[in-house]
Amino acid sequence: MIKRxxxxxxxEKSVITKPDTSLADVLREQLRITSVKVGCGTGQCGxxxxxxxxxxxxxxxxxxxxxxxxxSIITLEGIGTPNNLHPIQLAWIANGGAQCGFCTPxxxxxxxxxxxxxxxxxxxxxxxxxxxxxNVCRCTGYKPLVDSVMxxxxxxxxxxxxxxLRFKIPEDGRIWGTKYPRPSAIAKVTGTxxxxxxxxxxxxSDTLRLALVQAEVSHANILSIDTSEAEKMDGVFKxxxxxxxxxxxxxxxxxxxxxxxxxxxxxxxxCDDKIFQYGDAIAVxxxxxxxxxxxxxxxxxxxxxxxxxxxxxxxxMAEDAxxxxxxxxxxxxxxxxxxxxxxxxxxxKADVVIEDDFYVGRQPHMPIEPDVGFAYYDENEDMxxxxxxxxIHLHQAMIAPGIGIDPDKLKLTANPAGGTFGYKFSPTxxxxxxxxxxxxxxxxxxxxxxxxxxxYTGKRSPxxxxxxxxxxxxxxxxxxxxxxxxxxxxxxxxxxLLTLRGAQFIGAGYDIANIRGEGRTVxxxxxxxxxxxxxxxxxxxxxxxxxxxxxAEKLNIDPLEIRYxxxxxxxxxxxxxxxxxxxxxxxxxxxxxxxxAEAKKSAAARSTDEVKCGVGLALAVYAAGLDGPDxxxxxxxxxxxxxxxxxxxxGEHGQGADMGTLGTAHEALRPLNLAPNDIKLVMNDMRTxxxxxxxxxxxxxxxxxxxxxxxCEALLDAMRKSDGTFRTYEEMKAENIPFKYSGTWTAPCxxxxxxxxxxxxxxxxxxxxxxxxxxxxxxxxTTVTKMTMVxxxxxxxxxxxxxxxxxxxxxxxxxxALSEEYEDIKKHSNMKGAGIPYIKDIPxxxxxIYVETPRxxxxxxxxxxxxxxxxxxxxxxxxxxxxxxxxxxTKLPAKPEKVLAALNAKK
Ligand code: MCN
Ligand code: FES
Ligand code: FES
Numbered sequence: 087m088i089k090r091x092x093x094x095x096x097x098e099k100s101v102i103t104k105p106d107t108s109l110a111d112v113l114r115e116q117l118r119i120t121s122v123k124v125g126c127g128t129g130q131c132g133x134x135x136x137x138x139x140x141x142x143x144x145x146x147x148x149x150x151x152x153x154x155x156x157x158s159i160i161t162l163e164g165i166g167t168p169n170n171l172h173p174i175q176l177a178w179i180a181n182g183g184a185q186c187g188f189c190t191p192x193x194x195x196x197x198x199x200x201x202x203x204x205x206x207x208x209x210x211x212x213x214x215x216x217x218x219x220x221n222v223c224r225c226t227g228y229k230p231l232v233d234s235v236m237x238x239x240x241x242x243x244x245x246x247x248x249x250x251l252r253f254k255i256p257e258d259g260r261i262w263g264t265k266y267p268r269p270s271a272i273a274k275v276t277g278t279x280x281x282x283x284x285x286x287x288x289x290x291s292d293t294l295r296l297a298l299v300q301a302e303v304s305h306a307n308i309l310s311i312d313t314s315e316a317e318k319m320d321g322v323f324k325x326x327x328x329x330x331x332x333x334x335x336x337x338x339x340x341x342x343x344x345x346x347x348x349x350x351x352x353x354x355x356x357c358d359d360k361i362f363q364y365g366d367a368i369a370v371x372x373x374x375x376x377x378x379x380x381x382x383x384x385x386x387x388x389x390x391x392x393x394x395x396x397x398x399x400x401x402x403m404a405e406d407a408x409x410x411x412x413x414x415x416x417x418x419x420x421x422x423x424x425x426x427x428x429x430x431x432x433x434x435k436a437d438v439v440i441e442d443d444f445y446v447g448r449q450p451h452m453p454i455e456p457d458v459g460f461a462y463y464d465e466n467e468d469m470x471x472x473x474x475x476x477x478i479h480l481h482q483a484m485i486a487p488g489i490g491i492d493p494d495k496l497k498l499t500a501n502p503a504g505g506t507f508g509y510k511f512s513p514t515x516x517x518x519x520x521x522x523x524x525x526x527x528x529x530x531x532x533x534x535x536x537x538x539x540x541x542y543t544g545k546r547s548p549x550x551x552x553x554x555x556x557x558x559x560x561x562x563x564x565x566x567x568x569x570x571x572x573x574x575x576x577x578x579x580x581x582x583l584l585t586l587r588g589a590q591f592i593g594a595g596y597d598i599a600n601i602r603g604e605g606r607t608v609x610x611x612x613x614x615x616x617x618x619x620x621x622x623x624x625x626x627x628x629x630x631x632x633x634x635x636x637x638a639e640k641l642n643i644d645p646l647e648i649r650y651x652x653x654x655x656x657x658x659x660x661x662x663x664x665x666x667x668x669x670x671x672x673x674x675x676x677x678x679x680x681x682x683a684e685a686k687k688s689a690a691a692r693s694t695d696e697v698k699c700g701v702g703l704a705l706a707v708y709a710a711g712l713d714g715p716d717x718x719x720x721x722x723x724x725x726x727x728x729x730x731x732x733x734x735x736x737g738e739h740g741q742g743a744d745m746g747t748l749g750t751a752h753e754a755l756r757p758l759n760l761a762p763n764d765i766k767l768v769m770n771d772m773r774t775x776x777x778x779x780x781x782x783x784x785x786x787x788x789x790x791x792x793x794x795x796x797x798c799e800a801l802l803d804a805m806r807k808s809d810g811t812f813r814t815y816e817e818m819k820a821e822n823i824p825f826k827y828s829g830t831w832t833a834p835c836x837x838x839x840x841x842x843x844x845x846x847x848x849x850x851x852x853x854x855x856x857x858x859x860x861x862x863x864x865x866x867x868t869t870v871t872k873m874t875m876v877x878x879x880x881x882x883x884x885x886x887x888x889x890x891x892x893x894x895x896x897x898x899x900x901x902x903a904l905s906e907e908y909e910d911i912k913k914h915s916n917m918k919g920a921g922i923p924y925i926k927d928i929p930x931x932x933x934x935i936y937v938e939t940p941r942x943x944x945x946x947x948x949x950x951x952x953x954x955x956x957x958x959x960x961x962x963x964x965x966x967x968x969x970x971x972x973x974x975x976t977k978l979p980a981k982p983e984k985v986l987a988a989l990n991a992k993k
Pocket of ligand 3: 185
């Protein structure tokens with residue numbers, strides 16, 4: 087043990103600790119300074135940044151033995167407080183710098199040190215600083231963060247006032263369509279927002295800390311699990327294995343379609359007979375400290391019989407491949423698309439036919455916050471599981487039978503989430519917490535390392551695609567044939583629905599009268615497929631958007647014009663035969679025209695023999711809503727002080743469920759002239775908030791928003807007097823009128839049939855992307871120098887949120903195009919290895935342009951927006967690479983070595 091006396095935020099504190107304990111652990115666990123966030127835990131993300139003796143350091147890799155007595159440490163708590171915000175914090179709020187907010191403390195601390203050394207940085211100097219200090223953000227696309235630093239510096243130099251940065255409510259009192267900051271912004275920029283790990287360490291002292299024992303092979307029979315040595319280790323309370331699970335020990339994948347050959351019950355909570363993928367959970371050690379739990383986890387012995395590992399769809403489809411789940415074929419679901427006439431004669435008669443193969447891979451979600459949660463029994467003996475769930479009611483249904491608990495006795499609540507990007511559409515630790523809590527009858531807390539985040543949670547499912555277009559010589563599409571194979575890993579969770587996305591979105595955006603195709607879902611031993619922002623669109627649209635450029639080239643038509651010619655117009659239908667909600671694509675393309683002309687000129691002027699510059703386009707359509715009669719419920723209550731409380735299960739990834747709910751409710755309740763602060767939010771707690779469905783498929787603004795609107799309208803109806811004015815709380819009470827109202831909404835939609843035909847979605851989102859890239863000929867390295875997106879997400883609820891969604895989604899698209907993958911489990915199990923974009927990988931030059939076509943099915947005309955920015959920016963980048971240097975990378979990611987090999991092959 088060592089003793090250190092440190093000056094923390096100006097106050098002297100002594101700590102006694104182990105020499106090898108990290109400064110981050112001492113600050114968080116011993117001193118309870120929880121603004122310091124641990125993301126990667128290995129020095130790659132800057133989440134744990136603090137200022138040590140004037141310099142920014144990463145406290146997760148700073149051992150206490152290297153921290154001298156008398157050292158000064160500044161954390162976010164020492165920079166500003168909710169009632170006394172520092173200019174940097176004010177600027178962060180004004181620019182929407184905190185989406186999930188998990189990276190925010192690290193960035194603000196880092197900015198503080200920058201501005202102390204240089205109060206007038208250029209934007210490039212700010213970017214260099216964050217690059218050098220490895221500050222990573224997965225939500226914002228970085229531009230709003232640079233904007234924040236520039237504003238903070240201006241304020242600190244006295245060039246603007248605080249008032250200039252504070253939001254002012256417009257005279258009409260309306261916040262719909264404005265940049266009103268999200269309600270959680272102050273807590274996020276001051277480090278007072280408690281995320282799951284912060285709440286976990288503040289649990290009562292008898293809380294058990296958990297550690298996972300994970301599989302280290304991808305496919306094996308389990309012969310035995312020996313926990314005897316682990317049980318004897320210091321501090322161990324219990325080692326929980328499948329034998330302790332009283333329920334079915336399975337998480338149900340909720341089969342969507344009857345033709346699915348699986349039963350959806352294949353994911354074990356804790357492996358019993360078999361290991362299906364690397365990282366599978368085999369046991370959970372429950373101990374007094376995290377350190378003890380982790381030490382004991384290393385002592386659990388698992389005897390296995392290795393089986394052949396089928397690491398991609400084609401390996402698992404081989405004739406001699408074993409059934410990964412005995413009794414269920416590895417190809418367990420097929421989906422056809424049959425629209426219009428047979429395509430064979432159409433292709434025979436066409437002037438031109440073009441065909442290519444495409445692959446979009448296993449993109450990892452890479453939230454900065456690793457998965458985290460805790461469970462306990464409450465005063466009613468109900469089991470409460472608190473996690474990053476973005477679908478609390480859905481997850482209750484998926485895990486209760488497996489744990490062996492009456493669903494009525496199981497309640498889920500959501501902690502503030504440090505980003506999920508879809509992986510939390512699946513329960514990833516909720517069932518583990520449930521079985522550990524039940525087996526020990528103690529509160530339990532599980533905080534994954536980032537390695538566990540990467541190796542145990544789902545990934546984007548790879549699509550192998552072959553797509554063929556038939557067209558006339560003017561470039562009008564006459565037909566399409568498509569074939570797609572979905573590698574969904576070992577667990578079926580929503581794999582059938584994902585496969586349907588191929589039918590719905592390959593070729594979306596274009597009037598294609600005749601389509602034939604088939605897709606299939608394949609069980610493999612690589613990472614299980616979970617929802618990821620875009621859910622099938624980044625795969626499907628990539629194929630048709632790159633092929634569209636190939637067709638344009640063959641016909642010598644400009645890529646913009648061929649898209650314009652084929653865009654949805656009145657009278658045409660989507661690939662599923664549905665009439666689009668609006669016909670905005672020609673306007674999106676027209677809006678892009680001048681930008682495109684400018685970009686082409688600039689690329690031509692900048693290109694040299696060493697660096698070739700190019701411009702690429704891609705269109706995207708994606709749905710806002712889940713298939714068919716998707717529905718949601720929300721409640722609102724009039725309070726004694728004439729404010730109202732909204733009860734909503736709008737799931738929060740970090741995207742802005744709080745702002746979405748507040749903005750929609752405020753607009754719906756405008757007749758009451760409430761200030762935004764008069765609307766209180768109770769969110770995502772099954773004890774009080776009704777089922778609104780999961781926050782996937784960019785559905786919440788539309789479907790949950792409609793239910794918020796309906797609840798508010800019901801309250802207004804109850805409050806309305808005959809003269810059109812509204813009753814107060816006292817008047818309602820006097821007349822015995824109830825105060826609380828529920829609103830529900832169901833999409834007027836039908837599921838797709840076995841031919842992929844139907845009217846599945848209430849609203850669509852549209853985007854037209856342009857990428858400008860530089861390709862270094864010697865190395866094959868691609869740099870995206872500018873992204874432009876013309877977006878139609880309907881009427882915008884909150885401009886700050888929507889801008890943030892688009893910036894962040896575009897940045898993930900750049901990652902998908904150029905660097906991100908999770909193919910090689912060892913190499914890609916850390917952030918850097920998996921290709922997370924740092925600030926210098928994302929251009930500062932991002933241009934967002936809006937077309938706001940009101941949606942008939944959206945609340946106040948809004949559609950969704952979360953996923954459209956990731957639907958096809960990567961296709962635009964790949965098209966830009968081709969435009970720059972003549973190589974077409976159809977299998978992502980386009981890493982330098984791949985581009986270089988293609989350049990060399992071309993020579
Ligand atoms: N919005 C708006 N006006 C519109 C449309 C949307 O102001 N016309 C706002 C909404 O109020 C909401 C946000 O934009 O705050 C996204 O709305 P919507 O598209 O309805 O999506 P959801 O709220 O259902 O959020 C989920 C969506 C998905 S599916 C993923 S995955 C995702 C995403 O949003 N993961 C994210 N955005 C993310 N952003 C962050 N920072 N972190 C994630 O994990
Ligand atoms: Fe310390 Fe990532 S750098 S948590
Ligand atoms: Fe930066 Fe979420 S706001 S990681």
